[in-house]
Amino acid sequence: MYIHNLSLDNSVLNNFIFEIRDISVQNDKMRFRRNIERIGEILSYEMSKTLLFNSVNAKTPLGSSTLNKISDDIVICSVLRAGLPLHNGVLNYFDSAENAFISAYRHHLNDKDFEIVVEYIASPKLDGKTLLLVDPMLATGKSLALTYEALLSHGTPKNVHILSVIGADAGVNYIKNCFPENTHLWIATVDKKLNDKGYIVPGLGDAGDLAYGTKLRN
Numbered sequence: 597m598y599i600h601n602l603s604l605d606n607s608v609l610n611n612f613i614f615e616i617r618d619i620s621v622q623n624d625k626m627r628f629r630r631n632i633e634r635i636g637e638i639l640s641y642e643m644s645k646t647l648l649f650n651s652v653n654a655k656t657p658l659g660s661s662t663l664n665k666i667s668d669d670i671v672i673c674s675v676l677r678a679g680l681p682l683h684n685g686v687l688n689y690f691d692s693a694e695n696a697f698i699s700a701y702r703h704h705l706n707d708k709d710f711e712i713v714v715e716y717i718a719s720p721k722l723d724g725k726t727l728l729l730v731d732p733m734l735a736t737g738k739s740l741a742l743t744y745e746a747l748l749s750h751g752t753p754k755n756v757h758i759l760s761v762i763g764a765d766a767g768v769n770y771i772k773n774c775f776p777e778n779t780h781l782w783i784a785t786v787d788k789k790l791n792d793k794g795y796i797v798p799g800l801g802d803a804g805d806l807a808y809g810t811k812l813r814n
């Protein structure tokens with residue numbers, strides 16, 4: 597797996613990461629969703645440099661210009677529900693992409709232990725396409741691993757790019773063995789720790805709750 601940790605270089609991305617983490621800003625839900633969306637746009641831009649391009653001719657009112665346009669067939673698949681604002685950001689840049697949605701939630705067995713339940717998939721055929729798997733939080737890595745496994749029932753993509761916002765070292769290491777070797781991970785930043793409830797530390801808290809409000813525990 598190729599890992600691209602975008603915060604290793606300073607850029608405006610750092611400002612958006614500050615705002616989604618900091619408790620003085622992150623509780624403004626509209627701003628939180630928009631910041632996740634903006635990060636999706638930045639991840640998309642960086643990822644787009646590795647796509648396939650072919651040469652096309654653009655006719656301007658004054659002449660013509662030969663340039664390269666993306667030729668990959670892109671499917672954006674987000675993991676419900678926290679993946680939705682990130683999905684919007686990615687879709688802002690790949691306007692003609694197909695879209696897929698998959699659900700994954702933590703079913704709690706007791707205070708500490710949980711299993712991931714994947715219940716809902718709405719996806720086009722994936723054979724030969726470039727799959728962008730989109731989820732802002734990569735904690736234990738189990739949601740991403742299980743959603744990818746479930747998506748394979750809809751075909752085998754040519755390439756997989758995972759787009760995420762905050763990861764934990766453990767989750768990044770875990771997913772390395774669950775995806776094809778040529779998979780790329782584009783991630784805004786990676787933290788060192790997970791707590792005993794599987795939350796990223798320092799992380800940001802619960803991305804789904806910050807974007808959409810609290811939900812009853814499953």
Ligand SMILES: O=P(O)(O)OC[C@H]1O[C@H](OP(=O)(O)OP(=O)(O)O)[C@H](O)[C@@H]1O
Binds near residue numbers: 676735803
């Ligand atoms: O790497 P993992 O340990 O699997 O955790 C990451 C998952 O947790 C979050 O979803 P959550 O289960 O909170 O659901 P939600 O989007 O409904 O809040 C997040 O969006 C990931 O899907």
Ligand SMILES: O=c1cc[nH]c(=O)[nH]1
Binds near residue numbers: 733795802
């Ligand atoms: O830290 C975490 C882990 C899982 N899901 C979140 O929203 N945050």
Ligand SMILES: [Mg+2]
Binds near residue numbers: 678802803804805
């Ligand atoms: Mg959540």
